[in-house]
Amino acid sequence: MQFPILSVIVFTPLVTSLLILLMKPERKTEVRVAALAAASFALLLSIWVFISYDKTAAGYQFLEKYSWLPALGISYHVGVDGMSAPLVLLTGVVMFTGVLISWGIDDRPREFFAFLFLLAGGVFGVFVSLDLFMLFFFYEIAVFPMYLLIVIWGWVKTREYAAMKLTLYLFLGSVMALVGALAMYWVNYQNTGILTFDMLQLEKAGFSGQFQYIWFMPVFMGFAILGGIFPFHNWSPDGHVAAPTAVSMFHAGVLMKLGAFAALRVGVMLLPEGAKQWAWLIFILAMVNVVYGAFIAMIQTDLKYVIGFSSVSHMGLVMLGIATLTPEGLTGAGLQMFSHGVMTALFFASVGMIYDRAHTRMIPELGGMVKALPFVAIAFTVGGLVGMGMPGFSGFVAEFPIFMGVWKTQWLAAVIASISIIVTAAYILIAVRKVFFGKMPAKFEGHMTPISALDKVALFTLVLLMTGLGMFPNLLAPMISLGVQNVLRLLGGA
Amino acid sequence: MNLNLLAILPEALLVLLAVAILILDPLFKADSRRVNLGWLAAGGLTLILLISFLAGQPAQNELTLGGMVRFDWFAFAFKMFFIFAAAITALLMMDVDALANRAEAYVLLLAATIGMNLMAASADLVMLYLAIETTSIPLYVLAGFLTDNDKSTEAGFKYLLFGAMTSAILLYGFSLLFGFAGTTNLAAMAVSLATPTVFSLGALLLVLVGFGFKTSIVPFHFWAPDVYEGASTPIAGFLSTASKAAGFAVLLRFSLTVFPQTGSQWQYTLAVISILTMTIGNLVALAQKNIKRMLAYSSIAHAGYALIGVVAASTLGTASAVFYMMAYILTNLAAFAIVTVAGRVIGSDDLRAYDGLSRRSPYLALAMLVAFLSLAGMPPFGGFVAKLLVFAAGVEKGWIGLVIAGIINSIIGVYYYLTTLKYVYLYRMEGEDEESYPIPVSRPYAIALTVLVAGVILLGTFFAPWYDLTVKAAASLF
Incomplete structure (x- = not known):
C-alpha cells in the first residue's frame, strides 16, 4: 500500500486546526509556530505530489478509495489529474505565504489560524475529491469559515455586510449545484442501477441530451458563482476588500479557482452535452466579466477594490477559456488559474503591507512608497506585469492560449476581449505610478517601518513562481494539457 | 397470545428508576440533594440506555402485548433517542436550582419519557392516545414548574390549553376513524380504509391537528415560542427535541401504516x-x-x-x-x-x-x-x-x-x-x-x-x- 499522500495533505490542516484550538489562547507564539509548521509540511507534500505526478501515465493518480456510506454509494475517493495537481500546489503555496503574512495578527490568533486551516483543508479536499458527495462536503467546509474570518478580523467598515453577502451568494450557488448533483445521482441510478456519487462512474452514466440541457446551467452556474461569474460577481470585490490580508489571498488566490474548477469538473465533465449547448451563454457572460471587470477596476480609487475587480476580470478569462471547449482555451484556463492565484495572492499581500503602515488604501492619498518599501514595490510591479500579460511572466503564458482558443471559436470575441488587455495595462500602470512613485505624503514619514523577514520570504516565493513560470512554461503546461486531455475525452472530438 | 415483555424493557426500567428516585429522595441531605438527585437520574438514564441497547434489540417485527405495541427497529431507535435526550436533560437540570432540588421534576421527566417511548411503539389508536397524554401531562407541569415566575406559569398554562384543545380534536378524529374502519388497530385499519373516502380523509385532518401540535408544525405552532421562552431552558430543550421527535415518530408510523398508498x-x-x-x-x-x-x-x-x-x-x-x-x-x-x-x-x-x-x-x-x-x-x-x-x-x-x-x-x-x-x-x-x-x-x-x-x-x-x-x-x- 502506497503512502496516502493526498489524504495527509487534506487532513494536515484539518487536524492542525483542531490541535490549535486545544492550545491555550494566551500562548500566541506557539500557535503561530504550529501553524507555520503545518503549512510548511502541507506545502512540501503538495510540491511532492506535483513533482512525482507521472506525466507519461497521465490520468488520475495517487488514488485512494474507502467506502464512507456504502448503502448510498458515498465513498471517500481522492486522486489528482493534470488539472488539479497544480491547484493543490497553488493551495499549498498560498497557505504557506498566508501564514507568514498573518504572523502579526494579535486578536485571538488561535481562532484565526484554526478557521484559516479549516478553510485550507476544505480547499484541498475539493481539489482532490473524485466523489461528488465528498466534493460538496469539503466545498461547504471551505465556505463557512470565510464568514467568520471576514467578520471577526476584517475591515471594520464593511465586514459585516460583505461577509454575509459572500456567504449567502456562495451558499445559494452550492445548493443550486447540489440539487443538480442529486438529480444526476438518481438518474444515473435509473439508467445503470448503481447508486453512486463517484464521479468516474457518473461520467459513464449516459445522461440524455434533454437532462443535460436542463441541469447544466444550475450546476455550472452554482459553482461559477464562486468563480465570480457575471452577474453573480458582486460578492467578490466586497469580500476581498473586507477580508484580512491572508484571507483575501486565500479568497482570490484559491477559493475563486475552487469555483471554476468545480464548474469544470462537475458541470462540463459530467454534463458535456449540456456544456456544448450552453457554451454560448457562458462565453458571453465571461466576456462581460473580462471587459466590464477591467473597466470597473480602472475607476476604483481604493487599491484593494482595483485588485478585487481585476480578479473578476481575470477569472472571466478562465471562464472564457473553459467556455471555448477547445484544447487551447482549456489549457489557458488551467494555466490562468494557477498564474492568477499566485499573482493575486501577491497583490493582496502587498496591499496588506502598505495598509498596515499607511492605514489607508485610497490611491490618491498614497505615493512614493518605493523608497520606504522597496520590496513591496518590486513585488507589486511584478504582479502588475503578470496581470497585464507581459511576455516573460506567467500571465502571458496563460492568456495567450486563451485568446488562441477564443479566436478559433469566434474571432470577433477575441477582438472585443482584447480591449481588456489595454484597460488592464492602464489601471495597473496608473496604480503603480500613483502608489509607489511620486512624492510620499509627509504624514507617512516615520510610519513606514520596513517589512519583516517573514514578509520578504512570502513575497519572494510568490515572485519566484511567477517569473519562473513565465520563463519556463514547460514546468506547468504539459501537465495542464494532460488534464485537458482528460476533459476533452468526455467532450468527444471537440 | 403474544407477550414479549422485552418490548417494554426500557419503559419498565424507567418506572423502576422513577420509583428509586422517589424512595431515595427523602434520604438525601438538603445540601447534597441537588447533586445526588441529578447524578442518580442522569446515571440511571445512561444505564437504562446501555441495558436497553444491549438487551432490548428486536429480533423481528412483531405485534405484541395484545396488539397494543409493535416491537420493531423503528420504535427501538426512537426509544434510544428519547432516553438519550432525557439523560442529557437531566444533566442540564442539575444547576437550575428551582428544578434540581425537587425530585418531582426528575420523575415528571421520566414519566414523559415513558410516554414518548410508547408513542413510538403504539400500534393501536387507544394505546396511541394514552401514550400521547402520558407524554403531554408531565410536560405541562414541567413547563409551568417555576411557580414564582409569571412567564413560566404562563408557559405551562398556555401549553395546557393548546394541548387540551388539540388533544380533544385528535380524539374526535380517532373516534371517527374507528367508526369508519371498525377497528382500532393501525394495520387492520389500513385494510378497511384502502379506498379513502372524503370522510376518512376528513378524520385524518382532525388527527393531523393533534400530531401537528406535538411536532409544532404550522398552523399549530403558536404555542412553541411562548412556551420555550417561559419554561426553564433545559425543559424547553427537551420539548423542542424529544417531544417533537415523538410527534414525528407517531406521524411517520401512522401515515405509513394507515395510508401506505403513495x-x-x-x-x-x-x-x-x-x-x-x-x-x-x-x-x-x-x-x-x-x-x-x-x-x-x-x-x-x-x-x-x-x-x-x-x-x-x-x-x-x-x-x-x-x-x-x-x-x-x-x-x-x-x-x-x-x-x-x-x-x-x-x-x-x-x-x-x-x-x-x-x-x-x-x-x-x-x-x-x-x-x-x-x-x-x-x-x-x-x-x-x-x-x-x-x-x-x-x-x-x-x-x-x-x-x-x-x-x-x-x-x-x-x-x-x-x-x-x-x-x-x-x-x-x-x-x-x-x-x-x-x-x-x-x-x-x-x-x-x-x-x-x-x-x-x-x-x-x-x-x-x-x-x-x-x-x-x-x-x-x-
Missing part, C-alpha cells in the same frame, strides 16, 4: 404544510431578539425540513426523516445546553447579552459555533448530512419544488444562525473587559456539551453506522 392526499397536504412550516418558521426567526424565541422558530422550521422526508414516503424518505430527528436532537440539545449555561451567568436570554462570549469562554463559543453551524446545515456536522438526506429523498420521488423551497429556506436559515455567531465572536461587551467576566462551565454541563458536540461531529463524519440504524428503522415500517 400519491395519496395526505402527501400533498403534508407537502403544503412543510413549505408553510419552513417558510414561516425561518422568516419569523429572522426578526427575533431573544435567543430562546429564535431557537423556537428555528425548531419550527426544522420540523418543516424533516417533513420533506415524511412526504417522500419511501424507505429513504423515512430513513432520512429519522436521521434528521437524530441529528436535530443532538444539535438542538447542544444549542439549549449552551443557552442554559450562558443564561445562568448572563441572566438574560437576549441576543445582545451574548456579546463577547468568545472572549469570556472560548470553548463555550466553539460549542455554540458547532451547534449553530449544524443547525444551518454545514459540514462536517450532523445537520449537513441530515439535510442532504431529506433533499435526496425528495429529489428521488420527484418533489423538486418542495426541495427547492427547502433550499431557499436553508439560505434564510444561514442568515440568522450566522448573525447569532456574530454576537458571540465579533461584538464586545459595552466598555468592559470580557476576560474578567468568565463563564464557568460546571461538570455536568461540561459532560453534556462534550457528548453533544462529539455526537454532532460524529454524525457528520462517520455517518454510515447511524444511517444503517435509520434504514433498519425505516424498513420496519414497509
Whole structure:
C-alpha cells in the first residue's frame, strides 16, 4: 500500500486546526509556530505530489478509495489529474505565504489560524475529491469559515455586510449545484442501477441530451458563482476588500479557482452535452466579466477594490477559456488559474503591507512608497506585469492560449476581449505610478517601518513562481494539457 | 397470545428508576440533594440506555402485548433517542436550582419519557392516545414548574390549553376513524380504509391537528415560542427535541401504516404544510431578539425540513426523516445546553447579552459555533448530512419544488444562525473587559456539551453506522 499522500495533505490542516484550538489562547507564539509548521509540511507534500505526478501515465493518480456510506454509494475517493495537481500546489503555496503574512495578527490568533486551516483543508479536499458527495462536503467546509474570518478580523467598515453577502451568494450557488448533483445521482441510478456519487462512474452514466440541457446551467452556474461569474460577481470585490490580508489571498488566490474548477469538473465533465449547448451563454457572460471587470477596476480609487475587480476580470478569462471547449482555451484556463492565484495572492499581500503602515488604501492619498518599501514595490510591479500579460511572466503564458482558443471559436470575441488587455495595462500602470512613485505624503514619514523577514520570504516565493513560470512554461503546461486531455475525452472530438 | 415483555424493557426500567428516585429522595441531605438527585437520574438514564441497547434489540417485527405495541427497529431507535435526550436533560437540570432540588421534576421527566417511548411503539389508536397524554401531562407541569415566575406559569398554562384543545380534536378524529374502519388497530385499519373516502380523509385532518401540535408544525405552532421562552431552558430543550421527535415518530408510523398508498392526499397536504412550516418558521426567526424565541422558530422550521422526508414516503424518505430527528436532537440539545449555561451567568436570554462570549469562554463559543453551524446545515456536522438526506429523498420521488423551497429556506436559515455567531465572536461587551467576566462551565454541563458536540461531529463524519440504524428503522415500517 502506497503512502496516502493526498489524504495527509487534506487532513494536515484539518487536524492542525483542531490541535490549535486545544492550545491555550494566551500562548500566541506557539500557535503561530504550529501553524507555520503545518503549512510548511502541507506545502512540501503538495510540491511532492506535483513533482512525482507521472506525466507519461497521465490520468488520475495517487488514488485512494474507502467506502464512507456504502448503502448510498458515498465513498471517500481522492486522486489528482493534470488539472488539479497544480491547484493543490497553488493551495499549498498560498497557505504557506498566508501564514507568514498573518504572523502579526494579535486578536485571538488561535481562532484565526484554526478557521484559516479549516478553510485550507476544505480547499484541498475539493481539489482532490473524485466523489461528488465528498466534493460538496469539503466545498461547504471551505465556505463557512470565510464568514467568520471576514467578520471577526476584517475591515471594520464593511465586514459585516460583505461577509454575509459572500456567504449567502456562495451558499445559494452550492445548493443550486447540489440539487443538480442529486438529480444526476438518481438518474444515473435509473439508467445503470448503481447508486453512486463517484464521479468516474457518473461520467459513464449516459445522461440524455434533454437532462443535460436542463441541469447544466444550475450546476455550472452554482459553482461559477464562486468563480465570480457575471452577474453573480458582486460578492467578490466586497469580500476581498473586507477580508484580512491572508484571507483575501486565500479568497482570490484559491477559493475563486475552487469555483471554476468545480464548474469544470462537475458541470462540463459530467454534463458535456449540456456544456456544448450552453457554451454560448457562458462565453458571453465571461466576456462581460473580462471587459466590464477591467473597466470597473480602472475607476476604483481604493487599491484593494482595483485588485478585487481585476480578479473578476481575470477569472472571466478562465471562464472564457473553459467556455471555448477547445484544447487551447482549456489549457489557458488551467494555466490562468494557477498564474492568477499566485499573482493575486501577491497583490493582496502587498496591499496588506502598505495598509498596515499607511492605514489607508485610497490611491490618491498614497505615493512614493518605493523608497520606504522597496520590496513591496518590486513585488507589486511584478504582479502588475503578470496581470497585464507581459511576455516573460506567467500571465502571458496563460492568456495567450486563451485568446488562441477564443479566436478559433469566434474571432470577433477575441477582438472585443482584447480591449481588456489595454484597460488592464492602464489601471495597473496608473496604480503603480500613483502608489509607489511620486512624492510620499509627509504624514507617512516615520510610519513606514520596513517589512519583516517573514514578509520578504512570502513575497519572494510568490515572485519566484511567477517569473519562473513565465520563463519556463514547460514546468506547468504539459501537465495542464494532460488534464485537458482528460476533459476533452468526455467532450468527444471537440 | 403474544407477550414479549422485552418490548417494554426500557419503559419498565424507567418506572423502576422513577420509583428509586422517589424512595431515595427523602434520604438525601438538603445540601447534597441537588447533586445526588441529578447524578442518580442522569446515571440511571445512561444505564437504562446501555441495558436497553444491549438487551432490548428486536429480533423481528412483531405485534405484541395484545396488539397494543409493535416491537420493531423503528420504535427501538426512537426509544434510544428519547432516553438519550432525557439523560442529557437531566444533566442540564442539575444547576437550575428551582428544578434540581425537587425530585418531582426528575420523575415528571421520566414519566414523559415513558410516554414518548410508547408513542413510538403504539400500534393501536387507544394505546396511541394514552401514550400521547402520558407524554403531554408531565410536560405541562414541567413547563409551568417555576411557580414564582409569571412567564413560566404562563408557559405551562398556555401549553395546557393548546394541548387540551388539540388533544380533544385528535380524539374526535380517532373516534371517527374507528367508526369508519371498525377497528382500532393501525394495520387492520389500513385494510378497511384502502379506498379513502372524503370522510376518512376528513378524520385524518382532525388527527393531523393533534400530531401537528406535538411536532409544532404550522398552523399549530403558536404555542412553541411562548412556551420555550417561559419554561426553564433545559425543559424547553427537551420539548423542542424529544417531544417533537415523538410527534414525528407517531406521524411517520401512522401515515405509513394507515395510508401506505403513495400519491395519496395526505402527501400533498403534508407537502403544503412543510413549505408553510419552513417558510414561516425561518422568516419569523429572522426578526427575533431573544435567543430562546429564535431557537423556537428555528425548531419550527426544522420540523418543516424533516417533513420533506415524511412526504417522500419511501424507505429513504423515512430513513432520512429519522436521521434528521437524530441529528436535530443532538444539535438542538447542544444549542439549549449552551443557552442554559450562558443564561445562568448572563441572566438574560437576549441576543445582545451574548456579546463577547468568545472572549469570556472560548470553548463555550466553539460549542455554540458547532451547534449553530449544524443547525444551518454545514459540514462536517450532523445537520449537513441530515439535510442532504431529506433533499435526496425528495429529489428521488420527484418533489423538486418542495426541495427547492427547502433550499431557499436553508439560505434564510444561514442568515440568522450566522448573525447569532456574530454576537458571540465579533461584538464586545459595552466598555468592559470580557476576560474578567468568565463563564464557568460546571461538570455536568461540561459532560453534556462534550457528548453533544462529539455526537454532532460524529454524525457528520462517520455517518454510515447511524444511517444503517435509520434504514433498519425505516424498513420496519414497509
